[in-house]
Amino acid sequence: MISSHIKEFSKNAHTYDAHTSVQKEVAHYLVSKILNQPKRILDLGCGSGAVYRSISWPIDQFTGVDSAHAMLVQHPTCKGIETRCEDFESLAFQQTLEPSYDLIISSSALQWSRDIEAMIRFCAFTCKEGAFAVFTDKTFESIYAHTGLQTFLPNARTLLALFENDFTCSHEIKTFKLFFEDNRSLFKSLKKSGVSGGDKKLSITQTRALIQNYPHHYLEFEVLFVWGTPKSNGL
Numbered sequence: 001m002i003s004s005h006i007k008e009f010s011k012n013a014h015t016y017d018a019h020t021s022v023q024k025e026v027a028h029y030l031v032s033k034i035l036n037q038p039k040r041i042l043d044l045g046c047g048s049g050a051v052y053r054s055i056s057w058p059i060d061q062f063t064g065v066d067s068a069h070a071m072l073v074q075h076p077t078c079k080g081i082e083t084r085c086e087d088f089e090s091l092a093f094q095q096t097l098e099p100s101y102d103l104i105i106s107s108s109a110l111q112w113s114r115d116i117e118a119m120i121r122f123c124a125f126t127c128k129e130g131a132f133a134v135f136t137d138k139t140f141e142s143i144y145a146h147t148g149l150q151t152f153l154p155n156a157r158t159l160l161a162l163f164e165n166d167f168t169c170s171h172e173i174k175t176f177k178l179f180f181e182d183n184r185s186l187f188k189s190l191k192k193s194g195v196s197g198g199d200k201k202l203s204i205t206q207t208r209a210l211i212q213n214y215p216h217h218y219l220e221f222e223v224l225f226v227w228g229t230p231k232s233n234g235l
């Protein structure tokens, strides 16, 4: 079954790039801290290619995986790039991968994992080095506070402890603010970004009230960045 956030990404793929400056900044920052120029790279939840576009060194092979086909068609293509339309959590898919990527990277995608702990462990077994950026529960904090809804996003400290089980790593927790001229464009962008997860939890009346009464002209995001090497993976 295709989950609601994947449907949302597919539906909005044509406008995704114009509405995702935070995700682009996150991908760029994540890649900018990778210093040893890995040559064989696997990108989980590659979308339209923000990670690939941020890589400035020569590489041999780049595999981008995403379950939203409409995102993948916007990914750069050239010799050495392979894109695969797959659910990165599927065991059948994971078993097809070679266990020797120099780098597994995932930017703004792992927060939707059904089992993020298993994903982190899988990455530790499949790479020499990992780089991850994950949206955390402080993302859209004001909207959640205003509506009384519960975030589905993971807490940064809890998440970091999971990474530290399997990786020797460094980390940063960064906040980003995205400013808008008015609430209507703020909510339009929120919907198109896909970061909201695609779950329709507010009624139309509640959404209208939120657009009218939301007290800020910005959206806030919190991102956990992790860079590390697996503690043991048999490679």
Ligand SMILES: C[S@@+](CC[C@H](N)C(=O)[O-])C[C@H]1O[C@@H](n2cnc3c(N)ncnc32)[C@H](O)[C@@H]1O
Pocket: 006, 009, 023, 024, 027, 044, 045, 046, 047, 048, 049, 050, 051, 065, 066, 067, 068, 071, 086, 087, 088, 089, 106, 107, 108, 109, 112, 113, 193, 194, 195
């Ligand atoms: C916010 S976008 C980020 C895309 C890109 N990494 C970037 O930095 O712009 C998240 C992407 O993860 C993909 N995604 C989420 N869960 C996935 C899963 N289980 N398997 C494959 N792709 C997934 C979505 O389809 C979407 O394209």
